[in-house]
Amino acid sequence: MSKLGNLGARLHRGEVGYDFVGNRKIWYGLSILITIVAIAGLAVRGLNMGIEFQGGAVFNTPKTTVSVSQAQEYAEEASGHDAIVQKLGSGDKATLRIQVAGIDTDQADKVSAQLAKDLGVAEKDVTGELVGPSWGEQIANKAWQGLGIFLVLVVIYLAIAFEWRMALAAFVALIHDITITVGVYALVGFEVTPGTVIGLLTILGYSLYDTVVVFDSLKEQTKDITKQTRWTYSDIANRSINSTLVRSVNTTVVALLPVAGLLFIGGGFLGAGMLNDISLSLFVGLAAGAYSSIFIATPLVADLKELEPQMKALKKRVLAKRAQATAHGPATDEPPGDEPEDAAPAVVGPRNQPASRGRGRGRPSGKRR
Amino acid sequence: MAAPKRGRNASAPSKPGRSLVLILIAIAALTGGMFASGHTTPRLGIDLAGGTSITLRAVAEPGQESAINKTNMDTAVSIMERRVNGLGVSEAEVQTQGDKNIIVNIPKGTNSKEARAQVGTTAKLYFRPVLATEVSGGGATPTPTPSPSGSASGDSGDKATDKATDKSTPSGSASPSASSTTQGRAVTDALKADPTPSGSASPSPSGSPTGDAASGKLEAQYAALDCTKESVRAKAGDGAKPSDTTVACGQNSQGQWQKYILGPAAVDGTDVDDAQAVFNTQTGAGWTVTMKFTGSGAKKFADITGKLAQNQSPQNQFAIVLDGEVVSDPFVREALTGGNAEISGNFNQESAQSLANMLSYGALPLSFQEDSVTTVTAALGGEQLKAGLIAGAIGLALVVIYLLVYYRGLSLIAIFSLLVSAALTYSIMSLLGPAIGFALNLPAVCGAIVAIGITADSFIVYFERVRDEIREGRSLRPAVERAWPRARRTILVSDFVSFLAAAVLFIVSVGKVQGFAFTLGLTTLLDVVVVFLFTKPLLTILARSKFFASGHSWSGLDPKRLGAKPPLRRTRRPSAPVETKEA
Numbered sequence: 046m047s048k049l050g051n052l053g054a055r056l057h058r059g060e061v062g063y064d065f066v067g068n069r070k071i072w073y074g075l076s077i078l079i080t081i082v083a084i085a086g087l088a089v090r091g092l093n094m095g096i097e098f099q100g101g102a103v104f105n106t107p108k109t110t111v112s113v114s115q116a117q118e119y120a121e122e123a124s125g126h127d128a129i130v131q132k133l134g135s136g137d138k139a140t141l142r143i144q145v146a147g148i149d150t151d152q153a154d155k156v157s158a159q160l161a162k163d164l165g166v167a168e169k170d171v172t173g174e175l176v177g178p179s180w181g182e183q184i185a186n187k188a189w190q191g192l193g194i195f196l197v198l199v200v201i202y203l204a205i206a207f208e209w210r211m212a213l214a215a216f217v218a219l220i221h222d223i224t225i226t227v228g229v230y231a232l233v234g235f236e237v238t239p240g241t242v243i244g245l246l247t248i249l250g251y252s253l254y255d256t257v258v259v260f261d262s263l264k265e266q267t268k269d270i271t272k273q274t275r276w277t278y279s280d281i282a283n284r285s286i287n288s289t290l291v292r293s294v295n296t297t298v299v300a301l302l303p304v305a306g307l308l309f310i311g312g313g314f315l316g317a318g319m320l321n322d323i324s325l326s327l328f329v330g331l332a333a334g335a336y337s338s339i340f341i342a343t344p345l346v347a348d349l350k351e352l353e354p355q356m357k358a359l360k361k362r363v364l365a366k367r368a369q370a371t372a373h374g375p376a377t378d379e380p381p382g383d384e385p386e387d388a389a390p391a392v393v394g395p396r397n398q399p400a401s402r403g404r405g406r407g408r409p410s411g412k413r414r
Numbered sequence: 415m416a417a418p419k420r421g422r423n424a425s426a427p428s429k430p431g432r433s434l435v436l437i438l439i440a441i442a443a444l445t446g447g448m449f450a451s452g453h454t455t456p457r458l459g460i461d462l463a464g465g466t467s468i469t470l471r472a473v474a475e476p477g478q479e480s481a482i483n484k485t486n487m488d489t490a491v492s493i494m495e496r497r498v499n500g501l502g503v504s505e506a507e508v509q510t511q512g513d514k515n516i517i518v519n520i521p522k523g524t525n526s527k528e529a530r531a532q533v534g535t536t537a538k539l540y541f542r543p544v545l546a547t548e549v550s551g552g553g554a555t556p557t558p559t560p561s562p563s564g565s566a567s568g569d570s571g572d573k574a575t576d577k578a579t580d581k582s583t584p585s586g587s588a589s590p591s592a593s594s595t596t597q598g599r600a601v602t603d604a605l606k607a608d609p610t611p612s613g614s615a616s617p618s619p620s621g622s623p624t625g626d627a628a629s630g631k632l633e634a635q636y637a638a639l640d641c642t643k644e645s646v647r648a649k650a651g652d653g654a655k656p657s658d659t660t661v662a663c664g665q666n667s668q669g670q671w672q673k674y675i676l677g678p679a680a681v682d683g684t685d686v687d688d689a690q691a692v693f694n695t696q697t698g699a700g701w702t703v704t705m706k707f708t709g710s711g712a713k714k715f716a717d718i719t720g721k722l723a724q725n726q727s728p729q730n731q732f733a734i735v736l737d738g739e740v741v742s743d744p745f746v747r748e749a750l751t752g753g754n755a756e757i758s759g760n761f762n763q764e765s766a767q768s769l770a771n772m773l774s775y776g777a778l779p780l781s782f783q784e785d786s787v788t789t790v791t792a793a794l795g796g797e798q799l800k801a802g803l804i805a806g807a808i809g810l811a812l813v814v815i816y817l818l819v820y821y822r823g824l825s826l827i828a829i830f831s832l833l834v835s836a837a838l839t840y841s842i843m844s845l846l847g848p849a850i851g852f853a854l855n856l857p858a859v860c861g862a863i864v865a866i867g868i869t870a871d872s873f874i875v876y877f878e879r880v881r882d883e884i885r886e887g888r889s890l891r892p893a894v895e896r897a898w899p900r901a902r903r904t905i906l907v908s909d910f911v912s913f914l915a916a917a918v919l920f921i922v923s924v925g926k927v928q929g930f931a932f933t934l935g936l937t938t939l940l941d942v943v944v945v946f947l948f949t950k951p952l953l954t955i956l957a958r959s960k961f962f963a964s965g966h967s968w969s970g971l972d973p974k975r976l977g978a979k980p981p982l983r984r985t986r987r988p989s990a991p992v993e994t995k996e997a
Contacts, residue, residue, distance in 0.1 A: 097786075105790075153787070175787040183471065183785065184927065187512070191922040195915055202914065206907055243857060243919075243927050247864065247934065250915030254871060257908040265900070292878040299816060299874060300867030303809025307863055310805040320802060323860050323930070 052291075062287035066279045069344035076221060076341055083228020090231050095238035095322075098185070100178030101126075101146040102153045104160060107170045108140055116141050116164060123159035124148050149177065184239040188246055192223075195249055203260075210349040211260050215253060218334075218342035222252045225333040226326060240322025247327055251300065252334030255293045256342045262289045263343065270359065277360045282347040286339055297335040304328050430951030437947040441834065444841035456840070457847030459855030459929065461788060462795040464522035468530060470782040472514040482514050486780050491516055507851070511928065516782065522791065530787065539683025539773070540656055541715070542676035543722055544731040544743055550641035550663065550673040632675060636661050641671035656682075664733065664740025674740055676733050680718035685711025689773030691766035694758070701761035703770045704754065712753030720749035734773070742769055802859040809863055813870050821877055823962065823969035828873040831949045835869050838940050843933075852932065861933030868912055868934075869941045873949060875908075876901040880953070884973050890965065894957045898950060905945055913938045 055061045065072070096103055104120075111119070113130045120128035120143050129144040141164070148156060153175045161168040196216060203212035226245060230237060263285040270278060307324035350356050448454055460467040472482045472490070487510050498506040498518065507519040520530070641663035656679035664672050687706045694702045707715050722730050723746045733743040744757045757769070810832070817825035839862065846852035879901040883893035916935035920928055956962050965972045 170791060172789045172791050173787075174789070175784075177471075177783060177785045179471070179783070180469070180785040184923070187922045187927075191918050194922065195918040198914055198918065199911060202910070239927065240857070243930050246919050246927075247915065247930075250912035250934075251868075253911045253915075254868075254908045257911060258875060258904055261900075261904045261907060288882075289878075292874060295820065295874045295878070296867075296871040299813050299870040300864075302812040302816060303806070303863045303866045306809030306812060307802075307805045307860060310801070310808050319856050320798070320805065320860055323857065323864075327864065 056287050056290050062283070064283055065286045065340060066283040066344045066347050069340075069348070072340040072344065076337070079228065080221065080224050083224050083231065086228050086231040090234065092227070092231050092237045093234045095181065095236045095241075096144050096146055097176045097181030097239050098178070098237070099146050100149065100176060100180075101144065102148055102156065102173050102175045104141075104143045104145070104157060104171055104173040106141045106143065106160070106164055107166050109164045109166055111141070111164045113141070116143060119163040120145055120156075120160060123163065124152065124156045181239060184242055188242045191246055192249070195246075199249075199253065203257075207260050207264055211264075211346050214342045214345040214349065215256050215260070217345060218256055218337040219249065219252055221337045221341055222248055222330055222333040225337075226330045229329050230326070235325060236322070238319075238322045240319045241326045244323040244326030245330060247323075248330030248334055251327075251331055252337065254300075255296060255335055255338035258292055258296065259286055259289050259338055259343050260346070263346065271355055274359070274362045274366045277363050278350045278356045279347040279360075280363075282343050282350075286343050290339070293335065293339060297331065301328065301331055304331060430954040433947045433951040434955070437834065437943070440947075441837055441841070444838065444845065448841045448844045451845065451848065453844050453848050456843040456854040457852065458795070458799070459853040459858070460519045460521065461790050461855050462799045462859075464791050464795050465789075466520045466522075466530060467786075467788045468518040468520070469511075469785045469787075470516045470518065471785045472516070472780045473783050474780070481780060484513075487514070487516070490780055490782070494518060509851075512923070515785070539686070540679035540735045541681035541718065542660075542662075542679050542733050542735055543718065544728050544733050545659070545675040545677055546636070547672050547674045547728050547731070547743070549666075550639060550671045632659060632661065636673065636675050639663070639673045641673045662733065662735055662740050664743060672740070672743075674733055674743070676735065676740075679735075680732065681707075681711060681714045683773070684708075685714060686773050687711065689770040691761070691763065691770040692756075693763070700758075701763055701766035702756050702758040703761065703766050703773065704756045705773055707753045707755070709753075712751070715753075715755065716749055716751040719746045719755075720751075722746040723748045734769075798856055799859065802856060802863070806859070806863040806866070810866055813866055817870065817873075823966065824877055824971060827949060827952050827956065828870065828877070830952065831873060831944050832866065832869060834948050835937070835940055835944045838944070839865075839937055842936065842940070853929070855929040857927065857930035858933040861930040862937060865934060865937035865941075868909075868938060869944070872905045872909070872941055872945045875904050876945065876949065876953075879904075881971065884965075884971060887973075890957045890963045890971060894953050902946075902950075906942070909938050909942050 052061070106116075109116075113132050117128050117130040120130060124145045126145050126147040128146075131142045131144075132140075143160065145156060153173065157171050157173055158168055161171045164171075196219070199219075200212045200216050203215050223245065226248065229235075230241065235241070263282055266281050266285055267278060270276070270281060276284075304324050304327045307320055308328050351360060472487065474480075474482050491508050491510055494516065495506070495508040498508065498520065506521070507517075509517055511517050639661055659678060660676050662674045662676055664674060666672050685708050687708045689703055689705045692702050692704050694700065718732060722732055724730075727745070730747075731743045731745050733740040735741070742757065744759070761769070813832075814825070814829055817828050821828065843852065843854060847854075876897065879897035880890075880893050883897045884890065888896065913935055916931050916938060919931035920935060923931055960966075962969045962971055965974070
């Protein structure tokens with residue numbers, strides 16, 4: 046652990062670091078590749094829509110001695126439709142979950158009664174969930190609606206709290222996360238249920254959490270960026286990612302732990318069900334969210350920022366200065382991250398300039414941190 | 415040694431003790447309120463407590479989309495509520511959700527099947543004139559669903575209740591079989607004698623202007639109609655508008671299915687103000703159903719009865735059609751102008767009550783479609799709750815272990831904060847049950863578990879900030895104070911985003927999703943409260959303790975371990991004033 050702590054310190058000081066922004070093309074490429082695969086998967090395999098989207102019923106039986114294949118036969122016989130039977134739990138507590146597609150709410154009672162008879166259990170113990178074909182669709186429609194409203198609001202909010210470039214980058218990252226999650230669902234063939242949709246919507250808020258943390262640091266560090274000539278915006282953006290890396294990793298791990306608990310314990314305990322559906326999509330989405338906030342969102346901000354004339358000019362000045370420095374010998378300026386003298390503070394640039402003024406106080410920005 | 419006086423920026427720490435006292439009072443008040451009100455556990459949703467949850471969606475008639483509005487939805491809710499609870503289903507809960515959904519929750523232990531049938535079939539009610547009728551199929555068919563219309567079809571006397579009641583006697587129990595057979599014969603005769611399409615359809619008392627082609631089609635439909643088959647019955651008169659002439663099925667008092675040709679709706683179910691089952695002792699008519707019409711309803715009813723009374727059987731009958739099925743088809747003897755009417759026949763208490771219920775509550779302003787029905791026994795719900803709680807406990811344990819390993823002593827603050835957060839969440843949920851009807855369902859449990867992560871995230875943001883400050887060479891107390899404004903902003907911004915997501919989800923979603931969104935929003939808000947009023951003040955206070963301030967190696971704030979370089983930044987300039995750090 047001390048090594049990890051040490052790593053945190055070195056990341057913080059910029060002693061070590063990965064050039065996220067410099068290598069952004071690789072990550073953009075990877076993301077584009079993933080997105081293409083996701084879309085292709087979606088187009089070719091499609092999503093495995095749960096019963097909620099087709100209409101049908103899910104029955105749960107108490108423990109029974111009937112085997113899965115036998116139960117499936119019974120269910121198909123009773124309903125005249127395809128049935129999927131799963132065994133949940135094991136040993137004494139094993140129960141069956143029987144999905145029958147295509148039956149409507151009127152037929153369900155009959156099927157349920159017939160099943161109870163066939164399986165030799167009391168009718169009242171067979172419980173079920175019955176959905177019309179439009180139910181899942183309605184939830185999905187609401188989800189899209191929610192997604193739209195949320196995106197608009199959050200882009201507005203981020204544009205106010207930060208700036209429009211960050212809002213745009215966060216937006217792209219979010220779309221990216223959703224695409225990946227949907228793609229994983231298409232490729233692996235996990236069932237899409239309203240639980241999945243809920244999970245997907247929750248990712249929205251969550252995925253942005255990490256992004257916001259990095260942006261916050263970025264905003265702070267680039268406050269007076271034009272007043273110095275050492276670092277380009279990209280350099281600072283990279284440093285922001287590195288210095289918040291520990292934080293991002295920690296928040297992601299901590300967020301994933303309870304979800305993993307839900308997924309593996311809740312799921313293992315009960316088999317398929319709401320808990321499992323929500324946690325699975327959360328798990329996939331959270332991982333994607335962490336990735337995108339580090340590898341996509343911030344480099345994208347840097348790219349957008351560097352389109353600005355101001356930043357272009359700054360970059361020119363910085364490069365000029367560096368070239369000059371190399372010409373005069375490598376005494377003062379080295380590429381970012383290599384210079385021990387500047388290594389300590391996460392805050393680079395202006396705050397370092399008046400180094401002679403004591404203790405880092407009285408920064409030119411005059412801002413408290 | 416990090417001397418306390420060095421904390422220049424920390425000179426204005428808000429009074430941490432006050433915040434702590436405040437939040438402790440809040441916890442005490444909430445838990446106290448929880449015990450005082452006796453609601454020590456959150457109310458469980460139907461999916462955890464067991465029972466049946468039905469989601470109904472309002473379906474608009476084409477061209478009448480505006481009919482789905484708040485007023486109509488509220489009316490529908492109150493009608494359904496009276497229906498389910500009027501049927502002896504207690505504690506059933508009916509509420510709107512979203513703009514076009516109604517959720518009916520029926521707790522375990524009540525006859526959910528009956529209630530479901532009641533709610534599910536709640537539909538439109540019309541009074542239509544009978545143009546023709548006969549017994550359908552062959553003999554009586556036992557039907558699985560004893561249609562609530564055990565009504566005394568065919569043998570009823572109608573009259574204004576306030577008029578002399580002497581005429582009610584003819585409607586003895588002997589008549590029904592006689593009349594139904596007569597009707598059967600009458601129509602058969604009519605059809606045989608006059609096979610032209612215009613025959614039985616056109617003499618509609620209300621002057622239905624059905625064209626020959628249309629009535630021919632209807633005739634064919636009528637001939638083909640076999641009401642003894644449930645599937646056929648369900649489709650009879652499908653898609654018929656109130657203004658159409660249509661076919662329909664109904665069961666008479668012998669349990670025989672009759673088929674009908676019915677004219678356009680003359681009176682709407684909404685025109686019925688009230689209906690009651692009355693035991694009429696004076697005339698010996700037994701159970702009767704009295705109806706009271708609204709102003710416009712009374713006029714319409716007077717019109718139709720006026721016309722019908724002049725006709726011969728069976729065209730002096732009108733049919734009360736609920737959801738496309740004839741539930742009663744009383745005769746009309748005279749025009750009824752008083753706005754009141756009575757249907758008599760061989761009702762028993764149950765059938766009279768049932769008809770009265772249908773008349774008074776059956777007139778929903780909207781039609782509904784059953785979108786989902788979830789039936790859960792408490793055993794299954796309990797198991798799910800158990801699994802959820804175990805998952806939550808394990809998730810919490812994992813988070814605690816991770817924090818302990820990574821943040822050491824500092825994690826104690828996080829763990830206490832998590833506990834405070836849990837206590838607040840639990841007590842608020844318990845109190846919200848009786849207050850706003852909040853019920854903890856499975857997705858809500860899930861939301862609460864996911865929220866552990868969100869809450870812990872805030873601590874990490876703050877702790878990492880503090881550690882950054884220490885890395886820059888500050889001693890603990892100033893570090894804690896300096897880190898706060900920055901961490902605060904980050905926490906607020908990201909919590910706001912989370913809350914926004916939860917709020918949007920809550921507003922647009924339906925059913926179970928709402929429980930999840932609500933919990934997520936609630937815990938996000940509580941996270942802010944806890945971080946501001948508990949975590950930060952606690953850290954401020956603990957920063958004064960030797961254990962933390964000295965950077966004990968188990969405190970999680972050991973400057974050396976964090977990699978703070980004692981001479982702050984300017985390693986090569988020892989002349990610069992340094993912020994001392996103990997080694």
